[in-house]
Structure formats: C-alpha cells, structure tokens
Amino acid sequence: MIARQQQVLALCGGVGGAKLALGLARCLAPQQLTVVANTADDFEHLGLSISPDLDTVMYTLAGLNDSRKGWGLAQETWQVLAALERLQGDTWFQLGDRDLATHLLRSQLLARGESLSAVTAQLCRRLAVDTRLLPMSDDPVRTVVETDSGDLAFQHYFVRERCAPAVRGFRFEGIEAARPQAQFLQLLRDDSLAAVVICPSNPFVSVQPILSLPGVGDALRQCRAPLLAVSPIVGGEAIKGPAAKMMRELSMPSTALAVAEYYGDLLDGFVIDRSDAAQAQAIEALGIEVLPAATIMNSLQDRIDLAQRVVAFSQSPL
Amino acid sequence: MIARQQQVLALCGGVGGAKLALGLARCLAPQQLTVVANTADDFEHLGLSISPDLDTVMYTLAGLNDSRKGWGLAQETWQVLAALERLQGDTWFQLGDRDLATHLLRSQLLARGESLSAVTAQLCRRLAVDTRLLPMSDDPVRTVVETDSGDLAFQHYFVRERCAPAVRGFRFEGIEAARPQAQFLQLLRDDSLAAVVICPSNPFVSVQPILSLPGVGDALRQCRAPLLAVSPIVGGEAIKGPAAKMMRELSMPSTALAVAEYYGDLLDGFVIDRSDAAQAQAIEALGIEVLPAATIMNSLQDRIDLAQRVVAFSQSPL
Numbered sequence: 001m002i003a004r005q006q007q008v009l010a011l012c013g014g015v016g017g018a019k020l021a022l023g024l025a026r027c028l029a030p031q032q033l034t035v036v037a038n039t040a041d042d043f044e045h046l047g048l049s050i051s052p053d054l055d056t057v058m059y060t061l062a063g064l065n066d067s068r069k070g071w072g073l074a075q076e077t078w079q080v081l082a083a084l085e086r087l088q089g090d091t092w093f094q095l096g097d098r099d100l101a102t103h104l105l106r107s108q109l110l111a112r113g114e115s116l117s118a119v120t121a122q123l124c125r126r127l128a129v130d131t132r133l134l135p136m137s138d139d140p141v142r143t144v145v146e147t148d149s150g151d152l153a154f155q156h157y158f159v160r161e162r163c164a165p166a167v168r169g170f171r172f173e174g175i176e177a178a179r180p181q182a183q184f185l186q187l188l189r190d191d192s193l194a195a196v197v198i199c200p201s202n203p204f205v206s207v208q209p210i211l212s213l214p215g216v217g218d219a220l221r222q223c224r225a226p227l228l229a230v231s232p233i234v235g236g237e238a239i240k241g242p243a244a245k246m247m248r249e250l251s252m253p254s255t256a257l258a259v260a261e262y263y264g265d266l267l268d269g270f271v272i273d274r275s276d277a278a279q280a281q282a283i284e285a286l287g288i289e290v291l292p293a294a295t296i297m298n299s300l301q302d303r304i305d306l307a308q309r310v311v312a313f314s315q316s317p318l
Numbered sequence: 319m320i321a322r323q324q325q326v327l328a329l330c331g332g333v334g335g336a337k338l339a340l341g342l343a344r345c346l347a348p349q350q351l352t353v354v355a356n357t358a359d360d361f362e363h364l365g366l367s368i369s370p371d372l373d374t375v376m377y378t379l380a381g382l383n384d385s386r387k388g389w390g391l392a393q394e395t396w397q398v399l400a401a402l403e404r405l406q407g408d409t410w411f412q413l414g415d416r417d418l419a420t421h422l423l424r425s426q427l428l429a430r431g432e433s434l435s436a437v438t439a440q441l442c443r444r445l446a447v448d449t450r451l452l453p454m455s456d457d458p459v460r461t462v463v464e465t466d467s468g469d470l471a472f473q474h475y476f477v478r479e480r481c482a483p484a485v486r487g488f489r490f491e492g493i494e495a496a497r498p499q500a501q502f503l504q505l506l507r508d509d510s511l512a513a514v515v516i517c518p519s520n521p522f523v524s525v526q527p528i529l530s531l532p533g534v535g536d537a538l539r540q541c542r543a544p545l546l547a548v549s550p551i552v553g554g555e556a557i558k559g560p561a562a563k564m565m566r567e568l569s570m571p572s573t574a575l576a577v578a579e580y581y582g583d584l585l586d587g588f589v590i591d592r593s594d595a596a597q598a599q600a601i602e603a604l605g606i607e608v609l610p611a612a613t614i615m616n617s618l619q620d621r622i623d624l625a626q627r628v629v630a631f632s633q634s635p636l
Contacts, residue, residue, distance in 0.1 A: 047365060047425045077397045083419030087444050089426070097415055101401030107365045108407070126405050 002315055006032065006194035009187055009225075011136075013038045013206020014053045015070055015240050016232055017199030018060035019297045021131070023307030024197070025061055026300070030130040035061075036184045038201070039116065039135045040143040040172050040209035041154045045093050046084075048103040049110050052155075053206065054120055054135055055102060062127040070240060073098045092160040117181055132183070136210045139178035143205050144171050154205060163242040167249045172209050180213040188219040195314035196220065198229035200295065202243045203262050204250075211266070226268040226314050230295060230306070231256040234273040239296060257282050269313055271295060271306075289313075320633055324350065324512035327505055327543075329454075331356045331524020332371045333388055333558050334550055335517030336378035337615045339449070341625030342515070343379055344618070348448040353379075354502045356519070357434065357453045358461040358490050358527035359472045363411050364402075366421040367428050370473075371524065372438055372453055373420060380445040388558060391416045410478040435499055450501070454528045457496035461523050462489050472523065481560040485567045490527050498531040506537040513632035514538065516547035518613065520561045521580050522568075529584070544586040544632050548613060548624070549574040552591040557614060575600050587631055589613060589624075607631075 002008065008028055010021050012035060021035045037053045044050070059065040059073055066074040076096035085091045095103070102123065109119040115138040124133050143154040147165035157163060187193055201207055207229075211217055220227055233256050238244045244254035252258045256272040257279045263270075269289040272279060277292040284290050291313045297303045320326065326346055328339050330353060339353045355371045362368070377383040377391055384392040394414035403409045413421070420441065427437040433456040442451050461472040465483035475481060505511055519525055525547075529535055538545055551574050556562045562572035570576045574590040575597045581588075587607040590597060591614065598608040609631045615621045 046422045047429050048422075077395070077415075079395045079397050079415035080419050080422070083416040084422065087419055087423050087441065089419065089423045097395075097397035098401035100418075101398050101405055101407065104364045104366075104398070104402065105405050105407045111365055123405065 002194045007192045008195050010035045010197045011210050012199035013201030014056040017201035018057045019303050020199040022060050023303030025131045026304045027307045034132045036134045038206045038209050040141045043155045049107045050103050061129045061131050134181045137178040140174050141178045142173045167246045175212050180216050188223050193225040195225050196227040200230040200232040228269040230271040235275050320512045325510045326513045328353045328515045329528050330517035331519030332374040335519035336375045337621050338517040340378050341621030343449045344622045345625045352450045354452045356524045356527050358459045361473045367425045368421050379447045379449050452499045452502050455496040458492050459496045460491045485564045493530050498534050506541050511543040513543050514545040518548040518550040546587040548589040553593050
C-alpha cells in the first residue's frame with residue numbers, strides 16, 4: 001500500500017473509469033485520491049449544462065448509479081422526458097427526472113458565474129461524496145467525432161446516432177485555449193503524488209482530451225510518479241462503449257497491445273486482463289511493465305480488488 | 319350571440335381568468351376568440367423561463383389542468399423536485415415534472431431567439447389548443463409587490479411567502495419600455511372586435527399590468543367595442559388568490575363595487591355575482607351597466623353559461 005500522505009490521481013471518463021474510481025475510493029483514504037474526469041463530452045441541451053462523465057463518476061462514488069442499466073441513476077423515472085415527447089420536444093438524449101435535477105442545479109450555479117470545479121465540489125458535497133472529483137478543465141472543450149457521415153458533436157455521435165457512423169478521427173474544440181484544472185496540474189507537480197492511473201475508459205474520447213490539455217502531456221512525462229493504465233479492451237472488445245469499434249474503424253487492431261501503443265511512452269505500466277496475457281511480452285517490448293489481472297469489474301469487490309492490484313503495481317519496483 | 323366574423327378579446331391572469339377563457343372558447347368559434355394573458359408574473363427560476371399565467375390558460379384550454387388542485391397539470395408528478403430537494407436546491411417553487419417539460423421547451427425556444435408570442439403559439443399548437451393565446455407583451459415586465467416586509471418579486475410574494483406580507487403597492491418593472499403584443503394592439507383597433515372582457519382575475523397583479531402597457535389604456539378607451547369585466551370578488555372574498563386580502567391591505571373595501579371603481583371609466587359593463595346584487599345600483603351610479611349572474615364556476619357548464627351571459631351582455635344595448 002501507499003503511505004498515508006501519498007496521493008493517487010485517477011484520470012477517467014464515464015462508466016468503466018467510474019468503476020475503478022470507486023474501487024480506488026474504497027481502498028484509499030479520501031485525502032489520498034483525486035479523480036479527474038473528462039469534460040469534452042459535456043454539452044448544452046435544452047438550455048442545460050450537462051457533464052455526463054463527471055456525473056457518472058459522482059453518482060458512482062455516491063452509490064446512486066444504476067449498476068444494472070450501466071448508466072444513469074438508480075430508481076430513475078422519466079416523467080419529464082415523456083411530457084417533452086408529448087410536446088414534440090427533443091428527446092434523443094435520455095434525461096431522467098432525478099438526473100435532470102443535477103443538470104438544473106449545475107446550470108443554475110454556472111449561470112451565477114461559479115466555475116465547473118466549484119459546482120462539481122458543491123454537488124459532490126451535497127451527495128456526500130468525499131473523494132476529490134475535478135473536471136479536467138473549467139474551460140469548455142468539446143469533442144467532435146469525424147465520421148463518414150460528417151462531423152458530429154460527441155453526444156450526437158454517441159447517443160443520437162448510437163455510435164453507428166464509422167469514425168475517421170476526433171478533434172477537441174477549444175482544447176488549445178483550455179487550461180487544465182488548477183488542482184489537477186498542481187497535483188501532477190506535487191511530491192506526494194505516488195501514482196497516476198488512467199482508468200479503463202475510452203482512449204480516444206475519454207482519456208485523450210485530458211492528455212491533450214496544454215501542459216498535461218509534459219507534466220505527466222516530468223512527474224516522478226509512475227503512470228499506469230488499465231486496458232479498456234479485453235479479448236479484443238470493449239467492456240462497454242465504442243472503443244473497439246473505433247479502433248477497427250481507425251485501422252488499429254482492437255487489442256490491449258494497440259491501446260498500449262496508443263498511449264506510448266507516457267506509460268510506465270499497463271494492466272491487462274488475464275485473458276490477454278499472451279500480449280504481455282509485446283507490450284513489455286515497448287518498455288512498459290505489464291500486470292495481467294482480473295480487469296472485468298462486475299461486483300464491488302472486483303472494483304476494490306482491481307484497485308488494490310493497480311495501487312500495489314504502481315508501488316512495485318519498475 | 320355575436321356574428322361569425324366578430325371577435326371577442328379576453329384579458330386574463332391565471333386560474334379564475336382561465337376558467338372564463340375556457341367557457342368563451344367553448345361558446346365561440348376559434349377564430350372569434352383571442353385571449354391575452356398577463357406576463358408580469360413571469361420569472362426566471364433554475365435557469366428556466368416560466369410563464370405561470372400563460373401556462374395556466376394554455377393547460378386549461380388544452381383540458382390538461384388539474385381542476386381539483388386548482389393549478390398545474392393533472393396527473394402531475396414531482397420526481398425532479400424531490401431530487402432537487404435531495405441536492406439542497408431551490409424547491410420553494412412547485413415545479414411538476416410535466417410542467418417542467420413546458421418550461422424546458424419554452425426556455426430552449428426563447429434561447430434560440432424566438433419571441434414569447436411565437437413560443438406560446440408553438441406550445442399551443444403542440445397541445446392542440448386552437449384558441450389564439452397571446453402574451454400581453456414580448457418584452458419582459460416583472461411585478462414587484464411592495465409589502466411591509468420590503469419589495470418582493472411577484473413569485474417570491476405569491477409562492478415563497480404565500481402572500482403573507484401586507485401589501486402596500488405594486489410596480490411593474492419594465493412596463494414603460496414594453497410594447498403591447500402586436501396582434502393584441504391590432505385587434506383593439508379592428509372593426510370586427512365585438513367585446514373586450516376582463517376575466518375574473520386579480521385586478522392589481524393580473525389585469526393591471528395588461529392595462530398599464532403603453533398605449534393599451536388609450537386603445538381601450540378609443541375602441542368601439544364595449545369593455546366588460548367579471549368581478550373576481552364575490553361576497554367580499556376572492557374565489558381564489560389574494561385579491562380580497564390585497565384590497566383590505568390597500569384600505570379598499572373588498573367588494574365588487576370597489577373593483578368597479580378601481581377599473582373606473584374603462585368599464586362599460588360589469589358582471590357581478592347574484593349574491594352581490596345589492597351593489598348593482600352603486601355600480602350603475604358610476605355609469606357602468608351591471609349584470610348580476612352566477613359567477614362561481616365549479617363545472618364546465620358553469621364556465622360556458624357564464625361566458626354566454628357575458629357575450630350576450632356585451633351585445634345588449636348599453
């Protein structure tokens with residue numbers, strides 16, 4: 001385990017990342033863990049400011065997520081959406097009633113001039129989440145998915161088009177002007193940082209926006225703490241979401257090895273699923289330590305076990 | 319009855335006015351009726367643009383109102399408000415889930431640059447309301463209630479403080495710069511206008527904002543159609559809302575007569591409840607024709623009957 005005063009930084013997107021973040025939250029003290037979530041899939045819809053990845057992590061850490069459905073809140077209801085449908089409003093984005101309350105409150109606080117960081121901290125406090133959860137930036141960054149049907153705003157690609165169009169590339173609008181969240185950048189330079197963990201999130205649209213923020217790549221390379229990733233690809237497929245489909249469309253093999261190659265020299269270590277252990281040697285040939293582990297997190301104990309393995313791996317002699 | 323090409327204009331606020339508006343809608347052809355609703359109790363809440371009087375009239379004309387509760391939508395649910403309460407958000411304004419869909423859609427359309435008139439027309443069309451419903455103005459007017467506890471925005475007075483503070487006066491912020499809705503003003507100058515009906519709404523906060531719009535008082539005085547009001551005060555009390563309480567706090571008798579005096583020389587005719595027939599002579603002494611009628615509208619038939627009496631009264635020789 002890591003010392004009491006040491007810290008772990010987790011970078012993550014939505015559902016898969018949130019699972020590991022929860023595991024980390026359960027095996028570290030609150031002051032030891034900082035989770036930075038992607039905000040490049042944030043969007044404005046019906047006048048509301050929606051931050052899907054922040055909310056997924058927040059709901060998961062609060063124990064309010066719908067683990068059966070895999071997204072959104074447990075015991076969610078859909079009265080507003082049904083009424084909106086009767087009014088012939090936009091209903092392509094599934095907005096639950098309980099979730100909507102979060103968006104209303106966030107939008108209200110943002111409109112008052114508060115930063116997304118401050119609003120996120122407030123929401124977390126109100127939901128009794130004691131892990132420090134930070135947006136990757138308080139400045140707007142918006143992923144555009146370049147597809148064979150043209151450019152699509154991320155949620156249009158992801159939700160409205162159900163990831164059907166073939167992907168050709170991505171761009172992150174606003175990224176050049178976006179400043180990494182201040183505490184995030186500070187932590188990267190902090191001597192107490194013991195490990196940076198890239199959670200098993202989509203490398204292209206969940207993790208890459210965080211890595212692409214000005215200064216973050218350099219700070220990660222300069223930081224003394226080891227940087228580890230957990231592969232989101234197991235047996236050639238993503239546990240959830242379009243990562244494997246995207247890799248194929250981008251003419252990459254949909255393998256853990258290809259993910260390791262994608263992160264490249266940023267990585268000190270890579271956690272792959274046991275079932276992919278045959279790829280370990282090729283990944284190690286890239287100069288990356290490999291830990292095969294049980295990476296499919298069905299139960300809470302799976303999340304905790306994997307988090308413990310990841311933390312222990314980060315502290316092993318590399 | 320009035321001729322096919324003639325038109326009736328109803329001026330109204332919320333619940334009481336909406337009842338008569340529904341009666342009028344049921345005894346006139348769609349093209350014969352225009353309802354102008356007060357927008358001075360509109361407000362912005364949780365980032366949403368809320369128009370309580372427009373919505374009350376719209377829901378009532380659509381047959382979607384909760385007639386038992388007296389406000390809001392039938393079969394309403396409260397999931398968002400409950401979630402907002404868990405998040406320690408603002409919950410003093412009762413926002414139902416179905417109602418919220420209306421506010422989301424309105425706010426979205428307004429944010430796109432559409433006028434409140436255009437948005438109202440769209441919402442009405444989507445709810446199959448064929449009566450022409452107009453906001454009194456597309457420009458913002460906001461009632462401030464001057465009370466012995468200080469100035470209060472209307473909804474703060476009405477909903478949050480439950481009309482408890484004693485009223486000293488009212489002002490309508492923005493009224494000097496607000497233009498009456500164009501079709502409203504046009505209709506006042508139209509030869510086809512057969513009657514203007516002030517519905518039994520609160521004279522101070524529902525009707526007065528409409529009358530105070532620049533040009534409306536003059537247009538009403540110049541218009542050839544008779545102007546009638548239906549008393550919102552019956553037996554010294556308002557059927558609903560704080561009108562009688564306000565009158566007492568303003569040192570006015572809470573009587574139909576005092577309402578007639580308040581509207582003064584605008585009125586050609588005044589419909590009072592049968593139970594107030596003793597006041598007829600004093601009202602007629604003001605130069606106003608009086609029709610005692612059954613003005614308490616419990617059933618749909620009551621609404622239609624009263625509407626028919628009002629229309630017939632407007633066409634009787636004054």
